[in-house]
Amino acid sequence: MKSRRLLDYIFVTLKGMAMGAADVVPGVSGGTIAFISGIYEELITSINNINLSLFTILRKEGIKAAWNQINGNFLISLFVGIFISVLSLAKFLSWLLENEPVLLWSFFFGLVVASIFFVGKEITKWNPGTVIVLVLGALLAFFITELPVSENSDSLPYLFMSGALAICAMILPGISGAFILVLLGSYKTILDAVHERDIKIVATVGLGAIVGLLSFARLLKWMFNHYKNITLALLTGFILGSLNKIWPWKKVLETKVFGEKVVVVDDMNVWPGAFEGDNKLMLAIILAIIGFSLIFILEKAASKK
Numbered sequence: 001m002k003s004r005r006l007l008d009y010i011f012v013t014l015k016g017m018a019m020g021a022a023d024v025v026p027g028v029s030g031g032t033i034a035f036i037s038g039i040y041e042e043l044i045t046s047i048n049n050i051n052l053s054l055f056t057i058l059r060k061e062g063i064k065a066a067w068n069q070i071n072g073n074f075l076i077s078l079f080v081g082i083f084i085s086v087l088s089l090a091k092f093l094s095w096l097l098e099n100e101p102v103l104l105w106s107f108f109f110g111l112v113v114a115s116i117f118f119v120g121k122e123i124t125k126w127n128p129g130t131v132i133v134l135v136l137g138a139l140l141a142f143f144i145t146e147l148p149v150s151e152n153s154d155s156l157p158y159l160f161m162s163g164a165l166a167i168c169a170m171i172l173p174g175i176s177g178a179f180i181l182v183l184l185g186s187y188k189t190i191l192d193a194v195h196e197r198d199i200k201i202v203a204t205v206g207l208g209a210i211v212g213l214l215s216f217a218r219l220l221k222w223m224f225n226h227y228k229n230i231t232l233a234l235l236t237g238f239i240l241g242s243l244n245k246i247w248p249w250k251k252v253l254e255t256k257v258f259g260e261k262v263v264v265v266d267d268m269n270v271w272p273g274a275f276e277g278d279n280k281l282m283l284a285i286i287l288a289i290i291g292f293s294l295i296f297i298l299e300k301a302a303s304k305k
Contacts, residue, residue: 009077015039016081023170023177024086024093024191025108032115032173032239036295041224043078044171046071047217091195102275105248106284110291112239112246118295119173120236123229130233137237145245147183148266154189156204162186163208168216173235179245248284249275 004012015037019030034040049070058066067073096104123130162184170177181187186205193201223231247269254266272279 004073009073012039012074012077013081013084016078017085018081019078020082020085021089021093022108023082024089025097025104025178029170029173029177029239029242030082031169031171031235032112032119034171035173035235036115036118039074039078040173042071042074044217044220044224046075047213048221050214086194094191102248102280102284103287105246107287107291109243109246109248110288110293111295112243112291113288114292114295115173116236116239119232119239123232123236125229130229133230134233134237134240137234138241139237141238141241142244143241144183145179145242154201156200158184159186159189159201159204160208160211162190163205164212164215167209167212171213171216171220173239244269248288249279251276 015033018037019033022033023030031040034043054066054069057069093104120134162181165184166177166180166186168177169180178187181190189201190205192198193205220231249270249272250267251270251274252267272281272284
């Protein structure tokens, strides 16, 4: 694993905060942020090292060797950043989603469009297979964004399953874990539990997330080791297909009331000119350009380092 100074771990925490902020928004994946910030494969590898062999290392070589095996400093720094972001930004981002959705989605739309180029250029060999996988990934992500929303549920076993499925989506660039929670009908329950510090629900979802993460990371690690270009093409397709969900201008077709909250369960993308209300076009374009540029600024900073 990489040797880091304290300042490096502070930057890892900041990257975790960016991932947490993205994961709170239904439509943007924290996995995309991990990829563009250059920590994606290290994250998957570190999680993958949390397995039964760890107990053998712990017994024979001690705590320090086991901690190094899982790249513990990196994981702690990253997840501290994610939790700080989720706990501190959940309410603010919820407010933006309700009050300034066009501007919020415009920023993320620009960011995600740039991510397509960023992830796609990592593919070292293009052939019919990678193109087919990219198209299939885009179609699958598009299909997921068109699925109907389920009724809200607060059953603990259901929330455990929701946490496991959502974390798998969260570490996949392009597929939003928060949007999976919306589809499953668990998003509001979990967001309210975070706001209200409901330990029982947060712990149940967190346990499900740990189980899902440890299981899914092994599959991703295997895919990167054996089929890296195919995997990158699939992830690029996921990001491309997810653009359908985060297009800023939408016409609401159907809403449902979950508790005291009105949630959009069906909408359609429209051109800015057909948008009902103030389309905030100029400001939206500026924010999209900022989001787009941010990816390349991050890449340039990482390459300099």
